[in-house]
Amino acid sequence: EDQVTQSPEALRLQEGESSSLNCSYTVSGLRGLFWYRQDPGKGPEFLFTLYSAGEEKEKERLKATLTKKESFLHITAPKPEDSATYLCAVQGGGYSGSRLTFGEGTQLTVNP
Amino acid sequence: GAGVSQSPSNKVTEKGKDVELRCDPISGHTALYWYRQRLGQGLEFLIYFQGNSAPDKSGLPSDRFSAERTGESVSTLTIQRTQQEDSAVYLCASSLFVGYTFGSGTRLTVV
Numbered sequence: 001e002d003q004v005t006q007s008p009e010a011l012r013l014q015e016g017e018s019s020s021l022n023c024s025y026t027v028s029g030l031r032g033l034f035w036y037r038q039d040p041g042k043g044p045e046f047l048f049t050l051y052s053a054g055e056e057k058e059k060e061r062l063k064a065t066l067t068k069k070e071s072f073l074h075i076t077a078p079k080p081e082d083s084a085t086y087l088c089a090v091q092g093g094g095y096s097g098s099r100l101t102f103g104e105g106t107q108l109t110v111n112p
Numbered sequence: 113g114a115g116v117s118q119s120p121s122n123k124v125t126e127k128g129k130d131v132e133l134r135c136d137p138i139s140g141h142t143a144l145y146w147y148r149q150r151l152g153q154g155l156e157f158l159i160y161f162q163g164n165s166a167p168d169k170s171g172l173p174s175d176r177f178s179a180e181r182t183g184e185s186v187s188t189l190t191i192q193r194t195q196q197e198d199s200a201v202y203l204c205a206s207s208l209f210v211g212y213t214f215g216s217g218t219r220l221t222v223v
């Protein structure tokens with residue numbers, strides 16, 4: 001069974017204070033690891049897909065990296081508008097088939 | 113359409129009533145998924161459609177839950193005899209290859 005664990009559960013930063021969110025996973029045959037952002041009352045919004053260890057992707061102040069056991073979402077010089085819940089998910093090729101298995105998320109608050 | 117559309121956006125129902133939740137996926141997306149998100153929790157898989165067949169419905173929590181899909185279009189999630197523990201946001205997503213696009217969800221409150 002695929003499993004995803006995210007840490008910390010909540011993170012409070014000052015504007016400009018860089019940090020990282022962690023996503024540890026176990027999966028049978030990784031097809032992709034996904035990062036989503038979710039704002040209150042809205043559905044998750046796609047950020048990144050990573051397919052293999054060593055891969056990195058960047059978008060504005062966000063950078064996602066992947067190893068064989070975990071992924072990090074690095075936030076550089078965050079702004080208050082980066083406040084949201086960040087979700088990590090994996091798509092495996094085993095029993096889970098096509099479904100994504102999600103972690104419980106990290107709730108990020110960036111104070112001005 | 114441009115995105116995944118879900119309706120209604122909010123639904124309040126009395127315990128024991130049946131409810132239907134609707135999802136319009138992105139045109140051309142063959143795969144459609146339903147997830148449930150309880151307050152403060154992660155996303156819980158319910159069912160997956162490929163076209164109008166459901167190869168994985170292992171996440172449906174009980175026989176009160178059912179879903180259908182018309183071709184590669186609209187899907188309906190039906191919850192019969194609703195219970196208070198069914199209160200949650202029900203999210204629909206569609207996909208063509210890898211990764212999903214989510215709708216904004218239906219917030220269901222059972223009173």
